[in-house]
Amino acid sequence: MRRRIHPFGKLVVLIAFGVASTAAAVRAADPLPSWNDGAAKSAVVDFVRSTTDAQSPKFVPPEKRIATFDQDGTLWVEHPMYTQVVFCLDRVPAVVAKKPELREREPFKTVLSGDREAIAKLPLKDLEEILGATLSGMTVDEFQSEVRTWIKTARHHRWDCPYTDLVYQPMLEVLRFMRANGFKTYIVTGGGQDFVRVYSEQVYGIPPEQVVGTMGGTEYSYNAEGNPILTKEPKLLLNDNFAGKPEGIHLVIGRRPVAAFGNSTGDRQMLEYTTMHDGPGLGMLVFHDDAVREYAYGPAQGLPDTKVGTFTQSLYDEAAKRGWTVISMKSDWKRVFPFDK
């Protein structure tokens, strides 16, 4: 009896072995293949390993695994202009068509002129007026449908591709790696909450309810058919930038994150809130030092300052003091975009 081996016995053993070794390979697979080995990659991997290991003093129970990510300059390109600002500028003709009295008024006149240099020089106050005029006055449904159409067709000048292609492959890997380890990933952006929510699921795998951003009021009423509508009001509820980021996190999430990723002074308070308390906290900052594959800017390392994503010397100093890790786009990332070889 002992010598009667089932004819498929060997095959079964081989298959079992194959399954086991595949599983081992998956376990051992590099979760961040677009990252070069180094301090930045290790900071992420070590943090996830220790906070998910029930035997570790740094263990974080699943419900408290909240990770927050700035968007512009952290998850996708923010240069030379925030994508949402381009959207707003593109919407000016439609707004003026509805309100012709704006045609000869600044800053609308400059925007309509199409003079890129003059537009780039518009002061913050003027930009805010454009944002107010182009991001309100329509229903929530109309706004979503406008953003959906625009984001499919608009193209970044340098790469001549949709903005949604200009996401950072290494950061997509961090998002996936953290989610695979039970983290709930949130976008916490200075950009408009309603804007980013339109494409966050498709682009980052982050559902709309996990996007915290600058929030405007809405007003509930009824349309001509008597059905309920929500209209976007030009009323700012929260500017989700600087101190507004932890305030927005408390408002929408109601828990303190344990990991935060940013790239500018606007993210400083979010990183402080995430790391300066008892228990584990990861702070990471993307530094744009790659003029060849992306852009190089930030006075912290003698690079030019820009209107967007300021990485100042004082932020750099605070990173060192608090143990936040600065990610060098040039040295830490093997690939920048999903389309890179």
Place this chain on the structure above:
Amino acid sequence: MRRRIHPFGKLVVLIAFGVASTAAAVRAADPLPSWNDGAAKSAVVDFVRSTTDAQSPKFVPPEKRIATFDQDGTLWVEHPMYTQVVFCLDRVPAVVAKKPELREREPFKTVLSGDREAIAKLPLKDLEEILGATLSGMTVDEFQSEVRTWIKTARHHRWDCPYTDLVYQPMLEVLRFMRANGFKTYIVTGGGQDFVRVYSEQVYGIPPEQVVGTMGGTEYSYNAEGNPILTKEPKLLLNDNFAGKPEGIHLVIGRRPVAAFGNSTGDRQMLEYTTMHDGPGLGMLVFHDDAVREYAYGPAQGLPDTKVGTFTQSLYDEAAKRGWTVISMKSDWKRVFPFDK
């Protein structure tokens, strides 16, 4: 060979049969055992069955399965006073200890007198002043710890038990049934978002990030040790009641719910927003007509009107017009509380 039956053969068959019949029993088990058969129970069960059946024209993909629940009077007892108002009244002595100038000022003087009748008669304006004074001025962490302590020790006068025991067993079953079918359950309450978030996970299985409520501002700063703190400000961002409910849903969730449960005029717009659009939408209203096991109030059926949870005739009429289902506590619920036999 055919007659050589393995000695454990019968046992294996029996076990397999046992497993199969247990599975069938689980499938067939009543998901809402504390509900009597009737229109209300069927409305919930049929809605969940049809929206989760991929072959049904009413199918809703999992990511859009958002169900919202008012809290006071819908998930737990709201009579004779909202629990949060009791908390605020209980906090008045601590506030006055910090600000002695309030001791002789109304409405604080009346609250300190302990005269229940006079307190019950305080006008809304006075209550709002008490809420403002007792729900702000401390850090978010201090507030959470105060609510956590209070909710463990405070007791409802009629039943002499913690408020958290006074949840409706039939509604806990609806929450579990919907979650088991891929619905994300949210509380959408006129009460304070920060207040309800403290106990929502423990009492309803709803995590803090799935609680939408009346929202106040916070301010980011640093404590004496230089660590970040968020302080609750007496600044109202959104009154999450009436039209504020759909506005709050848009602000925090960013999606239109497909099911909504309420019990008063404060929930009217949430039910409209949930049901008056193309596609499936469930609207349900709890009617308090059970003076023996709970309370009976609501002018819609000639019962006394109260300060809380007003179920007016016009809401009753709208329910009929929109196809919302009115749940009779007396007839539709076998049990009211988890402690009922």
